[in-house]
Amino acid sequence: MTLSSAAAPASDADLANAALINRYWSVRQLSAALCQPLEIEDYGVQSMADVSPPKWHLAHTTWFFETFLLRPYLETYLEFHPSYGYLFNSYYESVGDRHPRPQRGLLSRPTVADIYQYRAHVDEAMAKLLSRQADHPAVAELTALGLHHEQQHQELLLTDLKYNLAINPLRPAYRQDVAVVKCACPTPLEFVGFAGGLYTIGHQTTDFAFDNEGPAHPVYLQDFALANRLVTNGDYLEFMADKGYQTAAHWLAEGWAMVQSEGWQAPLYWEQRDGQWWMFTLGGLQPVNLLEPVAHLSYFEADAYAQWRGCRLPTEAEWEVATARLPVEGNLLTTDHLHPQPASGNRQLQQLYGDTWEWTQSAYLPYPRFRPAPGAVGEYNGKFMCNQMVLRGGSCVTPPGHIRPSYRNFFPPSARWQFSGLRLAKG
Incomplete structure (x- = not known):
């Protein structure tokens, strides 16, 4: 390859953009992976007002990207469903009304399949937005916020799910292959x-x-x-x-x-x-x-x-x-x-x-x-x-x-x- 035909080295901005895109997909895929052990019946359970069903966590984190990034910054974006803004807003008063938190577990519809289609719809649009994020300097910062927000909900998904499963008299396990570590050497408290x-x-x-x-x-x-x-x-x-x-x-x-x-x-x-x-x-x-x-x-x-x-x-x-x-x-x-x-x-x-x-x-x-x-x-x-x-x-x-x-x-x-x-x- 001659020098004139060699690809130009990636700029710092290009590398930062690529890193953000990779991080976006990594975080979004982890949320879905955490739900893989669930039965379909697990997705909608809400056993107290302070916890949310797994289905809601998947939808709310998607709503965040739709509301704070796609609607304001992607001119061609078409919302997935006109009522999802009401159903999956959590506490953002300035965004609008929302479904009562203690009643999230009463929503049999939208279905789990609907929510995964919603995530795919938003992910496709986010891929377009992130491919030209340089057009809007705020996009990278808001995307980073959205990803850390989703990581918070990954933790909440598991802690809420633990509470939901513990209420069940059968005491069902989230996963049967969770390792139990045995330690015979206590660490003295100092x-x-x-x-x-x-x-x-x-x-x-x-x-x-x-x-x-x-x-x-x-x-x-x-x-x-x-x-x-x-x-x-x-x-x-x-x-x-x-x-x-x-x-x-x-x-x-x-x-x-x-x-x-x-x-x-x-x-x-x-x-x-x-x-x-x-x-x-x-x-x-x-x-x-x-x-x-x-x-x-x-x-x-x-x-x-x-x-x-x-x-x-x-x-x-x-x-x-x-x-x-x-x-x-x-x-x-x-x-x-x-x-x-x-x-x-x-x-x-x-x-x-x-x-x-x-x-x-x-x-x-x-x-x-x-x-x-x-x-x-x-x-x-x-x-x-x-x-x-x-x-x-x-x-x-x-x-x-x-x-x-x-x-x-x-x-x-x-x-x-x-x-x-x-x-x-x-x-």
């Missing part, structure tokens, strides 16, 4: 100290982050220490055996009211059979493994356990400072365990990413100088900054590439159906 001082937290790179992760800002911390691993099932059973759920002194007032009104006696998905504790997992009912991190705790339970141990939960600033320079790796979705795993290895701080989300004692509030984005996408995070607590670190069903040190998850303090656990702190 504390790792950190010096106080002035630190900067919040997102500080040009990579993607949600708006609630910034602006970066200084915080002053006193000396503190974090436990080297997550609290285990065995640790938590000691709290239960010491009448932790019967002792009001350990609990915040609202948490104690929840214990009494809801009859909490153990983490969600735990049940006793013939004097032994079992837990429901995505692989079905399994004996409680004492070395695995305890999961499916509310903030109230995590805080009560920490009080019982004479410790506390970390603040989100402490957690971020302690983890900022460590690799983002752990038992995340692609390890395919779909369940928290025992601590292992020699690193001082273990299980920082994956396994379970870690409750912090920090209320979910805006950082200094935070301003929501203009328009409907500004409703993504900012309007929930009330009556929620921050969790850090991701879980065993968090997709890799979605979590980072500055990531702020948030849930009401009574929420239990997520893979939520705790790490102790002192100081």
